[in-house]
Amino acid sequence: MASTRQQVYEQLRARIIRLDLEPGSALSENDLAAELGVSRTPVRESLILLGEEGLVDVYPQLGTFVSRIRIGDVASAQFVREALELAALRDAVGEAGPRDIVELRRLVRAQEDAAQDGDSEGFFRFDEAFHARLMAVGGHAAAWQVVAGAKAQLDRARRLSLPLTQQMPLLIGQHGAVVDLLEAADGPAAEESLRGHLRLVFGDVERIRARHPELFTEDGPAPRPRRKPAGR
Amino acid sequence: MASTRQQVYEQLRARIIRLDLEPGSALSENDLAAELGVSRTPVRESLILLGEEGLVDVYPQLGTFVSRIRIGDVASAQFVREALELAALRDAVGEAGPRDIVELRRLVRAQEDAAQDGDSEGFFRFDEAFHARLMAVGGHAAAWQVVAGAKAQLDRARRLSLPLTQQMPLLIGQHGAVVDLLEAADGPAAEESLRGHLRLVFGDVERIRARHPELFTEDGPAPRPRRKPAGR
DNA sequence: GCCGCTCGGCTACCATACAAGTATGGAAGC
DNA sequence: GCTTCCATACTTGTATGGTAGCCGAGCGGC
Structure with missing residues (x-):
């Protein structure tokens, strides 16, 4: 235990x-x-x-x-994530074996199923698993932990983003495209595809911020804590 | 306090x-x-x-x-560092103003002085400052914290590496070269130069490992702690 | 002589007690 | 009514007590 x-x-x-x-x-x-x-x-x-x-x-x-979600932290997390995932993808191209491709496709399908069932928790879980596996292909499984740490800030915003879920199929489609290009060993195209995918996720954050400004803060560590008695 | x-x-x-x-x-x-x-x-x-x-x-x-220094962790740290610093450098090219260049040159000189005085502690401090500043130029100061975290493993090995200090001037020269190329806004060359610099540091680790194998471990989290009474 | 077991000492873990500091609510004075 | 001050009820920070679990030495049996 x-x-x-x-x-x-x-x-x-x-x-x-x-x-x-x-x-x-x-x-x-x-x-x-x-x-x-x-x-x-x-x-x-x-x-x-x-x-x-x-x-x-x-x-x-x-x-x-x-x-509160610090927009500076989110931007920083995005930079870290993009740099690491793209670098790992560069190392993955050419290294990916049939087993890797099969596994990645399996995760994409699992994510599709979760999306169709409205299981957003599963959607996120398989999303994580997909990106983690993608980095593992290039031999950089350990670096995923760094991405996961940076990503925490991002994920809070994304939870709000998904309820407007028209994007789910689009995101999943991009995952599939990356796998296809990885299988074809077309490095530059795979990179560009993954970059677009990650940027799309990032773009959502701005939209969310417009809707829920109270969850964000203008970067300052947090000027005024302000105790709220908020009785139960 | x-x-x-x-x-x-x-x-x-x-x-x-x-x-x-x-x-x-x-x-x-x-x-x-x-x-x-x-x-x-x-x-x-x-x-x-x-x-x-x-x-x-x-x-x-x-x-x-x-x-003990886990060679897997060192390799992972190297990957993270390289990916982030190079990505930040890409964003720095074209953004660097005269003040940035001046500050970077100042840090290089400070490092030279420390090296000549045999002040290895200062050498490391200015080395950190240089790389941190370099990332700040591209607007990625926050991401330096991630590099610093990953770098901790690497640094322990580097402490041993420096005593064979013929390399100090070489490393400092590379810093200078990166600044020159950054000033010239020659992105690809600057990138390649920085990459070579970082890889050189990494290469040292292998040499150190041959000398001090007792400080390293073969990746396993640590199968056998082995209590050692090792009286004071 | 060699193996197995018990027991003592050590560890980190968790619980609890005490200390120091801050914001809040209300009383006292203007 | 407004300001000022203070008592109080919180907060986190630090110190200390008690517990479960593991290691290793030494004894007893073979």
């Missing part, structure tokens, strides 16, 4: 990324500990880790808050 | 990267707390953070050890 800290950490992280915990809302070590039935220690340690990831902001003697 | 945790964290991190704490050696929450004159809590929290960075390995109920 995993440690208490790891369980708490994963649960909190999932809640934050799923926007179950809204950006800006206060998190109390005491309340969370009571709610989860554990002591403050593992909760506190989890919050410290989440703070390192930029998912929460900790203000000493003041409070801990789910961080 | 910074929090106790932050102080402890920074001190431990610096010690590990400077190889003041040898890979494989045991770290005890109790001993460190006593030595630093603080309680176990900030020490423990620091070790957790260092564990996330891959600088220590924590085995529950067993012990915490300074991690």
